[in-house]
Amino acid sequence: MPENHKTIILKALAQTPGYADLPESALTITRQGGLTNLVFRVDAEGMTPVVVRVPGAGTEEYIDRAAELANAQAAARAGVSPQILYSAPEEGLLVMDCVENIVTMTPENFASIAGSPARAGAALRQLHGSGEVFAGRFELFAMIEEYLAVLGKKGNVQLPEGYHDVVASAGPIREALDANPAELAPCHCDPLCENFLDDGEKMWIVDFEYGGMNDPLWDLGDLSVEGHFTDAMDREMLEAYFGRSPTAAEMGRVVVYKAMCDLLWTLWGLIQFADGNTAEDFWDYATTRFARCKALMNTPSFDTHVAALRG
Secondary structure, three states, X not given: OOHHHHXXXXXXXXXXXXXXXXXXXXXXXXXXXXXXXXEXXXXXXXXXXXXXXXXXXXXXXOOOHHHXXXXXXXXXXXXXXXXXXXXXXXXXXXXXEOOOOOXXXXXXXXXXXXXXXXXXXXXXXXXXXXXXXXXXXXXXHHHHHHHHHHHHOOOOOOOOOOHHHHHHHOHHHHHHHHHOOOOOEEEOOOOOHHHEEEOOOOXXXXXXXXXXXXXXXXXXXXXXXXXXXXXXXXXXXXXHHHOOOOOHHHHHHHXXXXXXXXXXXHHHHHHHHHOOOOOOOHHHHHHHHHHHHHHHHOOXXXXXXXXXXHO
């Protein structure tokens, strides 16, 4: 582990109840992963393990860490996320409870672990219906403009060919959403599979960097995309969420958000590429997402879903 990461972790643990007086020799620190941030599990004999989140380089340009903390605490009160034990939002540091006996979800795990799409749907329903109010408002089209501005400051980052054309063709979608606003709810807004932790009975949700008040069906559409859900998995998730089959208008929103999340996260991937993030091939990530967005918007049924949303 790089010495600077260890120093940051030890600094956070020095402020964490139960860990403050433990010497470094008593700690076992294990890297857990993360695409932009660094996540570490810390064990010590006789202690409940904790998780330390160290922010990724450059994330302060587009992440409001104070809002993230407030939303993570609200999600913990809602019962869907671990408790925060220590935070330093000005540095992006978090220490939280470690949920034991869980599987970190991936597209493969969602496909193979029985009932996991339903448990994810139930967890999102619990969050959305909690009555908590998240800091900030997740505004899809404003975020697209903000990310384009961030990229503009980074020099020669090329957008995938036709990106601005697709944003322009999304105009009718924006009009339909504006004409039929959803009741806002506290939303995760970045439901990457790895942000879901399954203990076999309950699905936990972590990492609220992009959380905000939003149309709750964004979370469902985005999770479907991230998890490469089949139609059957979508039905399982949505029926667990609604307690019934979705209406045509509800399904229209979910499908529209599948396309729009790829449009947005294309830019996020390009920012990671520009920042030199080597966690994965972010140019391929961005161009793959953009191609998937275009493919969905060009399917014969897509306009039907937009019409159902509008009507």
